């Protein structure tokens with residue numbers, strides 16, 4: 039009897055929680071820095087604890103138990119997802135005169151930081167949050183461990199077992215002949231100082247020990263660490279510093295996490311301007327591998343409301359920005375964060391609180407999922423300073439403010455009005471001080487109007503039924519007559535009008551995640567789905583797991599295709615939806631290091647190939663040793679062809695008329711001759727090009743095209 043009980047208890051501990059997967063666009067994220075939120079257990083506060091809360095670089099006592107105790111408060115704001123700062127075990131020493139209270143200096147990816155609690159505390163947080171309709175998104179930091187030359191010198195542990203530190207690892211590191219990177223568990227290529235190309239990914243970010251994710255141990259370790267959170271019920275991840283890792287590794291990492299369910303994963307790609315690009319920025323923006331925080335447009339929004347700037351210019355910039363994405367509504371909008379100066383600290387204006395309300399309401403109504411930084415609802419700012427670390431004061435709880443009213447009202451409206459969740463984005467009127475935009479999704483509509491200048495009247499064409507509409511925030515009225523809306527707009531006013539009718543035909547708003555491989559479950563959000571029907575993905579019927587009028591959970595079928603994006607169609611009641619897009623991967627993908635041995639060649643090279651993974655051009659990086667390379671997730675055991683391109687931008691790519699071949703296996707891939715046509719031979723030489731290009735000749739002279747798969751386990 040006792041052993042049966044033990045088995046049941048063990049089973050309960052091992053069985054993953056169902057997880058409160060959600061259609062993220064219908065929700066809102068509340069960002070919490072755990073140490074600065076609420077102290078729920080005073081026994082875990084030390085060491086490096088400052089009870090006076092005056093030294094911003096020490097622990098102040100916040101923990102997972104504290105967060106759980108405050109879930110009712112968070113739920114009162116209409117929140118559906120909480121993004122917690124990284125919870126993994128961090129270094130036990132000070133570095134750069136700071137304790138790792140922020141959670142970004144990990145020493146053990148299998149353990150929870152003792153200042154924050156235990157795995158049991160985390161599971162309790164997930165369960166209690168789920169009872170309130172909230173799910174937990176975990177900050178995860180796979181780019182780097184702690185500081186390499188300070189603190190614990192990049193010491194890393196596997197569930198308590200010491201593995202190595204940065205100096206010990208350096209002794210065993212070797213130079214990869216293709217990437218030129220000096221690799222062990224970490225990269226040993228110094229600090230990033232040119233912020234471009236190779237260094238961006240293969241050198242230490244601000245002196246933090248940069249992981250070599252192509253090392254099989256590192257790859258498994260980082261993946262297992264993240265899976266522990268997914269198995270404990272996390273519904274998603276905020277991945278730190280995606281700009282500093284190989285995109286192909288991230289893709290294969292995400293695919294393995296998605297095997298747990300329709301997680302919501304988004305990245306932090308730090309870039310203050312939408313115009314600045316590094317070699318892979320274009321790829322992130324265009325290939326839509328995962329949503330990212332909208333850092334570039336955040337700058338413009340804050341400047342326009344906190345300082346100066348025209349709403350007409352802002353509206354154009356935002357429309358351009360959103361047009362870059364297949365799923366702009368899955369991108370994340372925010373005003374404040376732990377990295378940037380809080381709006382109220384940035385604004386020097388007398389009317390800064392009114393302007394903050396406007397910017398907050400805009401964040402909640404633009405395309406994209408709103409992220410509210412803890413304390414925005416209570417006007418939290420520090421009197422001691424502005425940016426990091428002063429943008430992380432101890433939380434002040436107050437959910438009775440005007441800011442809290444704006445957040446709560448618009449968060450609740452997002453749950454019922456799909457124009458906020460999935461709608462398009464169309465400016466109907468704009469000038470320096472006034473902006474009116476409409477968003478529509480089927481029979482759901484919203485109309486947003488704001489004025490930051492002198493009081494005025496506005497009449498705008500609006501194709502809504504005649505009648506009087508009420509603003510969701512203040513109850514102000516708008517009359518629509520003959521396809522025209524007339525409004526009175528006081529200074530610093532912000533109105534959100536909405537209309538909802540029943541959706542008669544199936545309409546897809548989103549697919550979560552929108553990158554998928556066969557067997558993986560994806561959540562389709564939309565309207566008019568009825569109570570049953572069929573889902574067709576890439577022409578193949580998908581197995582339906584659950585179905586209601588606004589959400590369908592399906593399993594992605596295997597599709598014979600070379601395309602990157604597949605159509606997803608919902609059929610119900612004899613009607614079919616317009617297709618939505620799904621970024622398809624063949625399955626059984628492993629991260630492959632593809633190398634083009636093309637020394638002496640200058641310029642930007644790209645490859646495109648015969649598998650879905652290679653269907654969109656991928657830029658090649660140039661190594662310090664002169665090779666071109668990239669990391670790509672490819673299906674193990676598959677032959678493939680790639681073509682080379684040259685150019686700077688997607689639109690400007692020129693084909694080079696060279697076809698190269700490969701075979702993905704668990705050791706090495708050599709590209710040259712088609713391994714299918716020449717069984718038994720070792721492919722080595724490239725085929726001659728049809729026409730002469732100087733650099734192709736150099737390429738041939740350089741000899742061979744090589745691709746090396748890094749998964750050398752067992753070889």
Ligand code: NOJ
Nearest residue numbers: 142179278279306376377
């Ligand atoms: C971005 C995080 O948001 C920031 O707070 C952190 O210090 C760096 N990445 C390094 O992890």
Ligand code: CA
Nearest residue numbers: 239248282283
């Ligand atoms: Ca890196």
